Amino acid sequence: MNIALLLEMAAQADPDRIALVCDGKRWSYGELDHAARGACELIRSSGAQHVALLDESSEAAVIALFGAALAGVPYCPLNYRLADADLAGLLARIAPALIVGDVERAGRLFPDAGHICYPRSEFTLAALEATLREDAEHDTGEGVAIQLFTSGTTAAPKAAILRHSNLISYILGTVEFASADEADAALVSVPPYHIAGIAALASSIYAQRRIVLLPAFAPESWLKLVEAEKVTNSFVVPTMLGRIIHAIDKGVQADISSLRAIAYGGGKMPLELIHRALDLFPQADFTNAYGLTETSSTVALLGPEEHRRAHSSSDPVERARLASVGKPLPTIELEIRDEDGNVLPTGKAGEIYLRGDQVSGEYREKSALDADGWFPTRDAGYLDEEGYLFLAGRADDVIVRGGENISPGEIEDLLLTHPAIVDVAAVAVPSVEWGEAVGIAVVVRGGFDQPEPEELKVMVRQRLRSSRVPECVHFVATLPYNEMGKLLRREVKALFLK
Structure with missing residues (x-):
């Protein structure tokens, strides 16, 4: 099953519903699906082996993602914040690619790679104007959907591979089709080259939620968009949440009464900050989502009720669970192992191992899965007596x-x-x-x-x-x-x- 089917189903169910809002422009589900099919034609005719995004979030990112999926070409969004030398190395690893975004920089850093480059607006226009062949056969989704370069916080970036089957397993296991009300709106402010951003797009499209893109995060802009678009859902990383709260404390005003759900992850959440957030946003359901690039996003959740209980409890054990990342999803198997691979008992810290259909554990160079399909995350942690997972940093740390x-x-x-x-x-x-x-x-x-x-x-x-x-x-x-x-x-x- 191809991930592009998520967009196709949403477009067929309600083609006129607004799917995307970016820089004031609104795109319906039907328009996005049409543009993705046009992008597929561009990608196939280019002969590119990857589709790379070198840009901030925009409608072009969504069109490129699903157009690449239809064409059967891996989508590879790049970190445009990287230094030139680091980015040049990544451009070399994906040549030849169809690159959307910063044409000048791509050409300057790697001029002889055979890349086909489109500025954002030209790519979008070309996709909309492409001649769609009625007899065109689209990729069935047997291969690679996404290639993401890991953040490289402890070592050189690795090319993580996510197959269509991994992403579809995650979406079908966590999202109900067309479950969003027409007024529901998800504010996406994480970078397009991070798995959280891709997962947010895919899950919101399958739920038929309106996606509001914030290309470059700033707390004032985030608050303004929540008010203007009556945003109901948002995902933030801890540093973003800290800056939002700081802006509010400094007197930035916005009507955020529409905000019903805030998910967070991607880094360690200071306890002081989440307690403050729970006090400041009493109407919002908070969810801590733990996942990795190699697991197609979230594998464990600490839900809203668990946040409320821990926040208000005087029991130190219950209160301490606010520092956990919750329990594994029902579709995920999780074990804590020592250096010799032995499964550790409750309360003992070791390396976190994961297994499930959404878990890729695969890199362009090789697979990291063991013989039984378990993925060693290199994250350290432990489980308490009720199965809550507590992180203890990277195993390498x-x-x-x-x-x-x-x-x-x-x-x-x-x-x-x-x-x-x-x-x-x-x-x-x-x-x-x-x-x-x-x-x-x-x-x-x-x-x-x-x-x-x-x-x-x-x-x-x-x-x-x-x-x-x-x-x-x-x-x-x-x-x-x-x-x-x-x-x-x-x-x-x-x-x-x-």
């Missing part, structure tokens, strides 16, 4: 001090309870005695004095074990995050090598 594995998350969570600390990262630093030791980079909250390093070391020693006490403490103005709110630990580690 574990600090190995004298043979003892230390999770950065437990140190960070403790230090964030200090009133003067607004952000902190714990990383491994070289140690002659222990091999690795703990280093912390600390961001001080505005209006507070910088705490003494010894005070922080005592705090860790008293609440955790002596092995967790940081050997090095750096105070920094900000910590490095990517646009999806993921901490770039490799850059934090570099601070301790200067």
Whole structure:
């Protein structure tokens, strides 16, 4: 089954319903489906092996996604925020491609690759004007739908492969067809090259929800669109939510009473921030969605009722679950394993393994699935007695001090309870005695004095074990995050090598 069938079904069910709003222009489901079929003709005649988007979100991204699917060519949205040298490397890996967006940059960085380039508006117009062959046979969806380059927060980007079957499994397992009311509107502000953005488009189209695109996130613009389009649903990353709340606290005004559901994910949500959000948006249902590129988006959810119970509870166990990512979807199998591959009991931290039809675990270079179809996520975590999943960072982030594995998350969570600390990262630093030791980079909250390093070391020693006490403490103005709110630990580690 081809993912383009999601758009085709929505268009056949109600072709005149508004599907997309971007920069003031409205597209019906029928218009989008027609443009996608035109894009398919362009892509096939080009001979391109990939369809790449080098641009912000727009109607062109949606048309390219489904046009590529119909043509049987992998869709490969690129991170336009990358440095030239990094982007040039990715352009080389997908040549020859039909590229939509920044024609000048693509041509300058890789002029001899045989790429066919369209500016955004020209691609959209050409797709609308393409001659559609009535006898054209479209791809059946047996192959690759999406190729996404991973964020590379700890290593060089890998080309993750998502097949039509993976994405269809996720959508059919989580969304009911045509379930949205005509007034429902989903605000999509995550980048088009992230799996969360693609999943948001596909799931909203299958539900026949109106999609409101925000090409470049700014909290003021987000609030303005919620009011103007009477947005009911939105997905944000923690850094976005923090900036939205900060804007409201600074006096930015908007009618957000239409907002019924806010999903978040993509990075660690500070407990202080989600408690504040629950107070500020009492009418909204909050959902924490955990997933990866290689799993076609969400594999575990902490739902609205669980948020409310944890937020209002005085029970420390119940309240602590607000820091979890909830329970696995019914279609997902999940295990926690140690370094030898043994399944660990409840409460023991190890690497998260996943299995299910939506789980690809496949890269352009090779598959990462084991013989039984399990995908090692490289995320560390543990399950509590009721099956709630708690993340403990990347498995690669574990600090190995004298043979003892230390999770950065437990140190960070403790230090964030200090009133003067607004952000902190714990990383491994070289140690002659222990091999690795703990280093912390600390961001001080505005209006507070910088705490003494010894005070922080005592705090860790008293609440955790002596092995967790940081050997090095750096105070920094900000910590490095990517646009999806993921901490770039490799850059934090570099601070301790200067």
